[in-house]
Amino acid sequence: MRVLLVEDDAALSLGVTRALEREGWQVDCLGDGRQAMAPGLINLYELAVLDLGLPGADGMTVLRAWRSAGAKQPVLLLTARDELSDRVAGLNAGADDYLVKPFDLPELIARLRALKRRAEGRVSETLSVGDLKMDLSHRELSYMGEAVYLSPREFALTEMLMQRVGRVVSKDAIVARLSSWEADFSENSVEVYVHRLRKRLGELGLAIRTVRGFGYVLECCAQPCVPSEPGDGPA
Structure with a gap:
């Protein structure tokens, strides 16, 4: 599976990338929201992990741009805010799941697997x-x-x-x-x-x-x- 990771924290981005690569997935990383909104970019991927707090353009803006352009790929949001209103806003904007920082990598991987299964119409691994x-x-x-x-x-x-x-x-x-x-x-x-x-x-x-x-x-x-x-x- 090819995954787009949009996260401006270099240490976190590296840790997530290594964890996903151990799963056999290919990961490309960006640290700026404007870069993530490049026309057609999201269509190169099967799934995206998107941080809400990004420079250039925040994650919510990026997510809305993707969905407005017709992108159907599952998107998991990463957020440092645990407010109910933020979670609801993200889901209403088109996110498929979210994780609050700090999080455990095994949970992230499990959630991404579940999103992949759901997108493919599978119930089994x-x-x-x-x-x-x-x-x-x-x-x-x-x-x-x-x-x-x-x-x-x-x-x-x-x-x-x-x-x-x-x-x-x-x-x-x-x-x-x-x-x-x-x-x-x-x-x-x-x-x-x-x-x-x-x-x-x-x-x-x-x-x-x-x-x-x-x-x-x-x-x-x-x-x-x-x-x-x-x-x-x-x-």
Whole structure:
């Protein structure tokens, strides 16, 4: 999951970023409200953590700008104020949840997971396709009870495909999910990762089918799959 963190406290921002990265999420940080309102910026993310007390433009102004522009991403507010009126104002402005500072990082992570589940229409932290199971809470993948080890980006790509099993996942969506401001991740990179996963998951009875011009689809096979050469080309 790609998260936008808007927080001007450098120490807090670093702590939250490290905690979320340990969960396997990609985090981009901003410390100024005006930067966060850049046109289309919020649409690069699946979820946002937004501090209310920001320089440039306060968090409430940023949140209203996002919602006015049609952004539907879940937003969790961070606030140093525990007044009921502030919480109500934030929720009425379009926030999905809030945390009062100081807070414990495990609670923040739990709330973000809940927002992600809600946005995806899920009630569980487990994904299953055939005999392949993914535990999103512990970032673990297993096949018939045996651990399957993948790199962080391979794991993130597998998560995307499992979440949309039987449906096309576009290259653009994969690039947006697996890239960050500090990394150069292109459509060619997507093809490399899909090629690796196609071989690995094929051994587990799953196929990644290329839908040319659109993207990729994860499908179950009756038996271990051998990737065909035509399926390895660009989508």
